[in-house]
Amino acid sequence: MSRYTGGLRGWVWQRFSALYLAVFIFSLLALFLFTPPENYQAWRGLFSQTWWSLAFLLFVVALLVHAWVGFRDVLMDYVHSDFLRLLFSVFLLSLLISSGGWALMLLV
Amino acid sequence: MLFRIYRFDPETEQASSMQEFELPMQRGMMLRDALLLIQEQDESLAFRHSCGEGVCGSDGVNVNGSNTLACITRVADLKEPIEVRPLPGRPVIRDLVVDMSQFYRQYERVDPWLKPSEPLPEKEILQSPAENEKLEGLYECIMCGCCSTACPSFWWNPDKFLGPQALLTACRFLADSRDGDKQARLEYLDDAYKLFRCHTIMSCVEACPKNLNPTKAIGQIKSLMLKDQS
Numbered sequence: 001m002s003r004y005t006g007g008l009r010g011w012v013w014q015r016f017s018a019l020y021l022a023v024f025i026f027s028l029l030a031l032f033l034f035t036p037p038e039n040y041q042a043w044r045g046l047f048s049q050t051w052w053s054l055a056f057l058l059f060v061v062a063l064l065v066h067a068w069v070g071f072r073d074v075l076m077d078y079v080h081s082d083f084l085r086l087l088f089s090v091f092l093l094s095l096l097i098s099s100g101g102w103a104l105m106l107l108v
Numbered sequence: 109m110l111f112r113i114y115r116f117d118p119e120t121e122q123a124s125s126m127q128e129f130e131l132p133m134q135r136g137m138m139l140r141d142a143l144l145l146i147q148e149q150d151e152s153l154a155f156r157h158s159c160g161e162g163v164c165g166s167d168g169v170n171v172n173g174s175n176t177l178a179c180i181t182r183v184a185d186l187k188e189p190i191e192v193r194p195l196p197g198r199p200v201i202r203d204l205v206v207d208m209s210q211f212y213r214q215y216e217r218v219d220p221w222l223k224p225s226e227p228l229p230e231k232e233i234l235q236s237p238a239e240n241e242k243l244e245g246l247y248e249c250i251m252c253g254c255c256s257t258a259c260p261s262f263w264w265n266p267d268k269f270l271g272p273q274a275l276l277t278a279c280r281f282l283a284d285s286r287d288g289d290k291q292a293r294l295e296y297l298d299d300a301y302k303l304f305r306c307h308t309i310m311s312c313v314e315a316c317p318k319n320l321n322p323t324k325a326i327g328q329i330k331s332l333m334l335k336d337q338s
Binding site (some may be wrong): 007077078 | 261297298300301302305307313330334337
């Protein structure tokens with residue numbers, strides 16, 4: 001990214017992540033609709049394919065990024081005390097990072 | 109017709125109240141005319157007005173929940189009882205008169221004047237009709253404040269978020285072929301608050317009595333930022 005760092009970067013990240021989330025979710029829906037995995041093993045089997053794992057990993061990252069920008073927006077709108085905003089930010093960021101870590105644990 | 113008018117004098121009263129007035133319906137009566145007649149009944153009622161034809165932008169008020177200019181709002185189109193309140197989110201000076209200082213400060217922050225990059229020519233700087241067309245929908249703002257005071261993002265952060273009016277003005281100068289300071293203008297707007305607190309709620313578009321579209325202008329600024337960095 002260039003010199004634009006403050007507002008534009010978050011805005012762009014939110015839009016790009018939303019785009020990927022939409023593509024992934026609709027693809028997933030299409031998969032379940034047209035070639036649904038027959039059982040749990042078949043569903044797990046999907047994750048043994050590298051492309052699927054990568055696509056899922058990217059989905060998790062996009063979800064975390066999207067959620068973070070959204071949370072940050074809500075905090076900036078409503079929480080006007082710098083200290084409280086920092087406190088909520090740290091809490092939400094830890095929640096998101098641990099959720100990401102959990103998703104990663106499920107993948108490997 | 110029944111009117112319920114917001115009354116408050118912060119210097120002498122603890123809380124605001126709504127006062128009822130009854131007026132006979134007159135053909136073609138505008139809300140400003142009604143307020144003037146109400147003022148004849150109770151001359152202590154304070155409200156701003158001037159040109160009476162939607163040009164000066166003085167008589168912005170909140171009528172039945174929507175911001176509008178009293179002078180171009182037909183009373184016949186309003187549902188009774190007609191509730192008239194001051195523009196929301198601004199400190200009340202008295203009755204329908206609010207303190208718009210912060211709104212003007214945000215306007216000032218976007219440097220609302222042309223900054224040519226070259227020395228000024230002896231005569232005017234010429235524009236092609238196509239260049240001039242780009243200012244359509246941007247220059248007509250009369251600064252009544254109906255948009256910014258209808259914007260929830262402006263209610264939440266009126267000191268940091270510039271608000272739809274100032275951003276429309278910022279776009280007006282960014283779109284002007286005669287301005288030579290576009291990059292600095294864009295960089296100035298790029299922080300988490302000034303521009304990006306806009307969540308495309310579009311209350312500004314609904315409120316604008318001149319039918320302008322600040323949301324579209326904000327979108328244009330974002331596009332310009334994207335183009336500028338790529």
